[in-house]
Amino acid sequence: MAGSGHDRLWWMDGFALSSAVEDFAVVPPFEIRAGCEQRVPFVFNSPHSGRHYPDRFLAMTKLDRNAIRRSEDCFVDELFGGAVALGAPMLVANFPRAYLDVNREPWELDPRMFCQPVPPYCNIRSARVAGGLGTVPRVVGEGLDIYAGRLQLGEALDRIETVYKPYHETLKRLLTETHSAFGFAVLVDCHSMPAGVRVGDSGVRPDFIVGDRFGTSASAALTRATTGLLSAMGYTVAHNKPYAGGFITxxxxxxxxxxxxxxxxxxxxxxxxxxxxxxxxxxxxxxDDMTRLAADLMALPDHNFLDLPMAAE
Structure with missing residues (x-):
């Protein structure tokens, strides 16, 4: 399994110099955290915990250094970081979600954000774009506009070509290598949610929400095991609502x-x-509990990963 240094060189060598490359000339846009050997069929991913805000990006925003972080999944990479010592690689974004959101389709762009027309293949009508949370977001989590005016379209295209696409190529490679080595692969996509999130008419504030795209992205047994392990630790766990999983899942x-x-x-x-x-x-x-959760999931019998998915709700 390649380490973060190798992947940084691969990323820099694969693309021509651009503004987005310059944004991450010192800190790589993402990295793989891994031991010497992958011992388990798991890959962990933290796409929203990035906290390197390039000076060029900050100069483009109308928000201060605190407000711009309102969409960040703060410290989630550290919460789940114990999985690395257990033998699983973790892909971690260093770029912030306010800069680029890799949990979106590659071309979910809001045409109102740009000086030029967006390409015809862009998905401009998704609910996420309407809410200002496309691939290049218009707002941070509390609905605050990021930019004072319109951006050059090339800014968005540059971020997608030189950061988004390499990120997903790396994630796909990790999963392909894992599947090849073990016969199956499990991706755990790690996120955080605001403390005030409530579920349904009951108004319960869950500690965790486990999303499997309504039974289509993971086996029923794996979903049940995950929710069961968290519940056994004393946490309140919801399933799919209000977060069923994004583009990555x-x-x-x-x-x-x-x-x-x-x-x-x-x-x-x-x-x-x-x-x-x-x-x-x-x-x-x-x-500590997240490390225990990872260890318990890794100890599950193989049949938890080989049965059929649940029917969609």
Missing amino acids: EHYGRPARHLHALQIEVNRGLYMDERTLTKSSGFDALA
Whole structure:
């Protein structure tokens, strides 16, 4: 398994110099955290925890350094980082979600954001674009506009070509290598959610939401095992609502081909202060529990990963 240094060189060598490349000339846009050998058929992914805000990007925004972070899944890579020592690679974004969202289709672009017309193949009518949360977002989590005016279209195309596409090529490679080595692969897509999120008419605030795209991205047994393990730890767990999984879960989850993808959303109130964006006293205990969850999932019998997906709700 290649380490982050190798992948950084691969990324820099594969594309011509551009503004997006310059944004990550010192800090690579993403990295693989892995041990010397992959020992388990799991790949962990943290696409929204990036916290390197390039100076050029900050100069383009109308938000201060604190407000621009409101879409960030703060510290999620650290919460799930114990999986690396257990033998699983983890792909981690260093670029922030406000800069580029790889949990979207590659061309979910809002034409109102740009000085020039977007290409005809762009998906301009998705609900995510309408909400300002496309591939190149218009707003951060609280509905705050990121930019004072329109962007040059080339800015978005550059980020997609030189950051988005290499990120997904790397994730696809990790999953392909895992599937080839073990006969199946499990992607755990790691996210966080605001503390105030409530579920359904009951108004329950879940500690976790496990998403499997309504039974289409992972085996029923794997989903049941994940929710059961979290519940046994004393957490309140919801399933698919309001977060069933984004583009990554939907795109890579193919249980009939023994490729499983789960999205796990963690309530930020468990481990951080959302106002100051700092860790709380509960962080270490939660990180220990996430390592235990990873270990317990890795210990499941193979039949948990080889059965058919649930029927869609």
